[in-house]
Amino acid sequence: MAKTGLIGGGYWGKNLIGDFAKLNDLHTVCDIDNAALSKVRENYDGISTTKNFDTMLKTKEITRVCIALPAHMHYEYVKRALLADKDVYVEKPFTLNVDKAKELTQLAKNKGKILMVGHLLQYHPAIEKIREIVSSGEIGEVKQIMANRFSLGIFRTFENVLWSFGVHDLSVILSLCGDEMPESVVCNGCSHITPGVQDIANCVLKYKDKYVNLNLNWLSPYKEQKMSIVGTKGILAFDDVDKKLTHIPEYIRFSHELVPSNPVAIKNNEKNIFYSADFPLLKECQHFIRCCEKREQPRTNGDEGVRVIELLTHLQTSLENNGKEIYLKKSTISDIFVHPTATVDANAQIGKGTKIWHYSHICEGAKIGKNCNIGQNVYIAGGAILGDNCKVQNNVSIYSGVQAGNNVFFGPSCVLTNDLNPRCAYPKSRDNYAKTIIKDGVTLGANSTIVCGKTIEEDAFIAAGAIVCKDVSKNSLMIGTASTKRGSVDLSGNIQYL
DSSP: OOOEEEEOOSTTHHHHHHHHHHTTOEEEEEOSOHHHHHHHHHHOTTOEEESOHHHHHTOTTOOEEEEOSOGGGHHHHHHHHHHTTOEEEEESSSOSOHHHHHHHHHHHHHHTOOEEEEOGGGGOHHHHHHHHHHHHTTTOSEEEEEEEEEEEOOOOSSSOHHHHTHHHHHHHHHHHTTTOOOSEEEEEEEOSSBTTBOSEEEEEEEOSSOEEEEEEESEEEEEEEEEEEEESSOEEEEETTTTEEEEESOOEEESOSSSOOSEEEOOSOOEEOOOOOOOHHHHHHHHHHHHHHHTOOOTTBHHHHHHHHHHHHHHHHHHHTTTOOEETTOOOSTTOEEOTTOEEOTTOEEOTTOEEOTTOEEOTTOEEOTTOEEOTTOEEOTTOEEOTTOEEOSSOEEOTTEEEOTTOEEOTTOEEOSOSSOOTTSOOOGGGSOOEEEOTTOEEOTTOEEOTTOEEOTTOEEOTTOEEOSOBOTTEEEETTTTEEEEEEOTTOOEEEO
């Protein structure tokens, strides 16, 4: 009895419709386009059609759902299907947001449902053969992977070529690298057709002992889908356009056997490797059905999908920052966390347990104590000093000359300066910056401004928006744009007004 409902009968959905129909497992097709539904009724007998997704989800005979909608709609429809107690097969990319991908994966686990992502290349017979050869050790340890995916279109507007084309290859690359994430990534590209939607992307994944290069282009006049895997004992080369998989068992020798000298390439010794002619999409659909029936985890399950989306997100960050190298395993100091988008210069001193979040920059010579939390888009200059257990909220710049004690709270967008009379034409050296002393337990409220050269004594509380232009005594509560003492604050933050 057919158990699969499918939503999305468009460009790719019609292929899925055909293969699920071949497997006699397609119960209902859902689409808002009358023409698409008419084609289903014309070409396939006994398959129901509907324009209402909820109606399909309420059909008891349908126990699994295939989602072939535009990528920006995946999260909503996967979640609705899982909440309706359906197993789910969703086309790539899984989602356009890693947190949403994680949420859906956890939801599937909580509900005991199968969740599979349509990473089609994983089900290609040639790729299956490549995985088998790599796993056997026949080509030795993988050292380099190169992949090109070029064609003319299809042009997307909600996702760029990285998210549209790169998904396939990145899924396979991760599997060939033992499902391990690289240490860093670099991605460059440009937009030509739709502003902000890159048509070409050149990606580099750097592992400790491997190097991966992936090139993507949907503005190419010729089609190319190639991947080569270089190992210590051989090379595998796959050309999906020419349907050819070759093995080069030996590719290098040295001109003198006893005393290694110039390396010489060995050519024309490749041999063809034959693989089955099974259609990858049909195999993928069969795999989904089998996993649902046997309650087995798919090869490309939710966890695998999350890894791919995480990698895509890091590459996208590099792409948006003009090819900046993004470190996925950034922290070189034990027991601290540095977000991949943050920049920590050499010789910055950071204490154990400190966390540094998105897009923050810690400059050379900055000193940060233990167990601090540095929020998003924070700048800490060389010469600035923070004690232990400080919290710096988003969008704060802490310049040279600022010296903060322990347990200091920097509210969002608070302002600290180090020059009383700045002039662009007459910049001052670091030695001439005014010092601002912020002692233990001080709170600086959101958008407060601390004029440099002042001292704020222990446990003082500077209210949101206050401007401080004179020294502040211990436990004082300072309020207002011409800030004056309005009361006192104890260690727990209890206020007593004057």
